[in-house]
Amino acid sequence: MKNIIDINCDLGEGMGNDDLLMPYLDSCNIACGGHAGDEQSIRKTIRSAKKYGVKIGSHPSYPDRLNFGRKVMEIDRETLKTSLISQLKLFEKVCREEKAIFHHIKAHGALYNLASKDFDTASLIIEIIKGYFPDLILYCPPFSLMEDMATKESIRVFREVFADRSYQSDLSLVDRNHPHALLTDPIEVLDHVRMMVEKKQIKTIEGAIKPIAAETLCIHGDNPSALEILKTIKKYFNF
Numbered sequence: 001m002k003n004i005i006d007i008n009c010d011l012g013e014g015m016g017n018d019d020l021l022m023p024y025l026d027s028c029n030i031a032c033g034g035h036a037g038d039e040q041s042i043r044k045t046i047r048s049a050k051k052y053g054v055k056i057g058s059h060p061s062y063p064d065r066l067n068f069g070r071k072v073m074e075i076d077r078e079t080l081k082t083s084l085i086s087q088l089k090l091f092e093k094v095c096r097e098e099k100a101i102f103h104h105i106k107a108h109g110a111l112y113n114l115a116s117k118d119f120d121t122a123s124l125i126i127e128i129i130k131g132y133f134p135d136l137i138l139y140c141p142p143f144s145l146m147e148d149m150a151t152k153e154s155i156r157v158f159r160e161v162f163a164d165r166s167y168q169s170d171l172s173l174v175d176r177n178h179p180h181a182l183l184t185d186p187i188e189v190l191d192h193v194r195m196m197v198e199k200k201q202i203k204t205i206e207g208a209i210k211p212i213a214a215e216t217l218c219i220h221g222d223n224p225s226a227l228e229i230l231k232t233i234k235k236y237f238n239f
Contacts (some may be wrong), residue, residue: 005197006158006216007233008139010059010108012037012045013223022048024230027055027216029106029139032091034061034083035069042094050100052085057104057139058091060084062111069109070176077124084128092133104158105129106139113173116144126153142213143171158215163233164223166205171212174205183223186232193217193233 011018012030014037022028030045031037049056061069063083073080088105095102107115107125115121122145129138130153140146142159150157164183166174174181183189193202202212219229 002033005214007163007230008106008160008216008218008232009056009088009226009230010106010218010221011049012041012059013221014041017221017226019048021219021221021230022052022054024227024234025052025054027057027103029057029059029104029108029218030091030219031108032058032060032087034063035065035067035108039090039094043093043098046094046098046100050098051219055103056095056100057137058088058102059105059106060087060091060109060111068157069111072110072114077120081124081128084124085132087177088128088133101134102136104137104139105133106160113142116141116172119145122146122149126155127152129155139216141171146212159213160178160186160216160218161196161202161212163189163196163217163219164226164229165220167202167210169204169206169208169210171202171210178205180205182223184219184223184229186225186228189225190232190236194236197237 006026008027009021009025011028021184022037028049030042062073064073115125126149137156137158138150139160147157166180196212200212202210219226
């Protein structure tokens with residue numbers, strides 16, 4: 001058996017393919033009302049995850065359905081904090097009602113990207129986890145400010161890399177407006193994943209080779225090739 005890594009996916013976002021993707025996942029990040037989702041969709045996705053033995057995490061976001069949480073919002077800290085706690089508490093409630101284990105937290109979209117490098121954003125996420133969910137795992141980018149701050153506060157982290165996204169040389173994701181930001185060819189994705197998992201390296205869009213370390217690998221549920229990508233990765237890694 002070759003090197004194995006946890007495979008996660010962002011789900012509960014209204015794409016209609018959650019049940020198709022779930023059998024190929026180890027963990028999932030479920031939208032909880034910020035960029036997408038509501039109590040009903042959270043419950044449905046949690047039940048599906050339980051059926052397939054997939055670890056369950058929440059995917060809180062800027063409260064911005066219009067832009068699907070993919071743009072940084074001009075929002076004051078307390079308003080954002082209230083929104084994030086509300087999203088996470090709703091998710092926690094549904095987990096409790098469904099007798100599901102709440103495993104991890106992964107911020108979504110622009111919030112995730114900003115928290116990787118912005119002190120105020122990262123410190124807010126760390127503050128919420130430490131204050132309300134200290135036993136949960138935080139999914140975050142490797143070598144990021146968020147990872148560093150979480151580790152200093154004794155919060156367990158899973159460093160995450162993206163199977164279907166291109167990287168810049170500073171290890172940030174290529175902007176989604178770039179034509180090569182999203183990888184949709186399963187073979188191209190597999191080559192990208194093999195390099196990250198087997199060689200612990202990333203080839204950036206500029207052609208540079210950078211070291212990487214990760215415990216979990218994300219495929220986006222809204223990638224049009226998500227199912228074929230997951231099948232290809234699972235077949236190669238023989239699990």
